[in-house]
Amino acid sequence: MNTPSLTFSIVVAFSKNERGIGYKGTIPWSVPEDMKFFRTLTKQRKNGEPNKPNVLIMGKNTSRSLPNGGSPLPDRINICVSSTLPETIPLPHLDFFTNGSSSSINEFICINSFSKVLRYLETQQNNIGNIFVIGGEQLYKVAIHYPQCHKIYVNVISFPFRKKIPPFNTGNEDHPPIFDTFFPEINPEEYELVEETPLYPFGEQRNRVVSRFYMRIISQRVDTNNLYV
Numbered sequence: 001m002n003t004p005s006l007t008f009s010i011v012v013a014f015s016k017n018e019r020g021i022g023y024k025g026t027i028p029w030s031v032p033e034d035m036k037f038f039r040t041l042t043k044q045r046k047n048g049e050p051n052k053p054n055v056l057i058m059g060k061n062t063s064r065s066l067p068n069g070g071s072p073l074p075d076r077i078n079i080c081v082s083s084t085l086p087e088t089i090p091l092p093h094l095d096f097f098t099n100g101s102s103s104s105i106n107e108f109i110c111i112n113s114f115s116k117v118l119r120y121l122e123t124q125q126n127n128i129g130n131i132f133v134i135g136g137e138q139l140y141k142v143a144i145h146y147p148q149c150h151k152i153y154v155n156v157i158s159f160p161f162r163k164k165i166p167p168f169n170t171g172n173e174d175h176p177p178i179f180d181t182f183f184p185e186i187n188p189e190e191y192e193l194v195e196e197t198p199l200y201p202f203g204e205q206r207n208r209v210v211s212r213f214y215m216r217i218i219s220q221r222v223d224t225n226n227l228y229v
């Protein structure tokens with residue numbers, strides 16, 4: 001019997017008009033509901049598999065932008081993709097999460113290429129839950145074209161929004177928002193929008209953040225083990 005092949009999701013928040021995701025190495029807004037959405041989505045364990053932690057895959061710049069001076073995000077396996085950082089050798093067997101000897105890993109696992117990350121995770125599938133690619137631009141641009149990318153969760157941010165870092169501005173008509181990193185276009189021939197809901201159900205913020213959920217079009221989904229070409 002074929003084991004189901006590995007698949008992953010992309011999670012991102014981008015600005016409505018520009019698909020901007022970052023500025024000067026940080027996320028240029030502060031939207032608590034967006035952060036809560038990210039935490040809940042990436043932390044919640046697969047049904048019936050409470051011992052299998054989820055995996056976050058990120059580029060080097062995003063890993064350095066994480067809170068607490070670029071510390072791995074808790075309760076998830078953090079993988080940093082970089083062609084210049086030394087690789088983690090040997091790559092760990094992730095069964096120590098499921099055999100009860102440890103409940104957390106406090107360091108990044110560093111791997112030199114994205115396809116190598118997927119090959120590694122394929123060998124660890126019995127020990128892990130859901131897999132998320134969390135940015136930034138360079139990694140999104142590569143990951144979105146892999147057939148293993150089955151879902152994209154996007155929070156679309158409409159400006160004006162609360163200013164986070166000067167001189168970033170909130171994007172009123174006179175001062176459009178500034179970005180230096182962007183999410184690639186989502187090709188409607190590859191992904192279909194299946195759900196769109198406001199992240200803030202009530203009040204002033206209601207239409208400022210919209211959660212969109214895209215799925216890869218069925219005929220392109222991976223369901224066998226013929227990966228990584």
Ligand SMILES: NC(=O)c1ccc[n+]([C@@H]2O[C@H](COP(=O)([O-])OP(=O)(O)OC[C@H]3O[C@@H](n4cnc5c(N)ncnc54)[C@H](OP(=O)(O)O)[C@@H]3O)[C@@H](O)[C@H]2O)c1
Pocket residue numbers: 011012013014020021022023024025026027058059060061062063065081082083084085112113114134135136137138139140142181
């Ligand atoms: N709004 C959001 O949802 C969101 C989410 C995440 C990040 N961001 C923002 O995005 C910005 C960072 O984006 P970015 O494009 O500059 O950086 P990035 O993608 O996080 O990191 C780029 C670096 O990661 C490595 N890398 C990426 N893809 C690779 C691949 N396929 N193979 C090997 N190495 C790879 C390379 O490191 P080496 O040079 O060492 O090879 C590359 O220089 C920040 O402002 C961050 O705050 C926003």
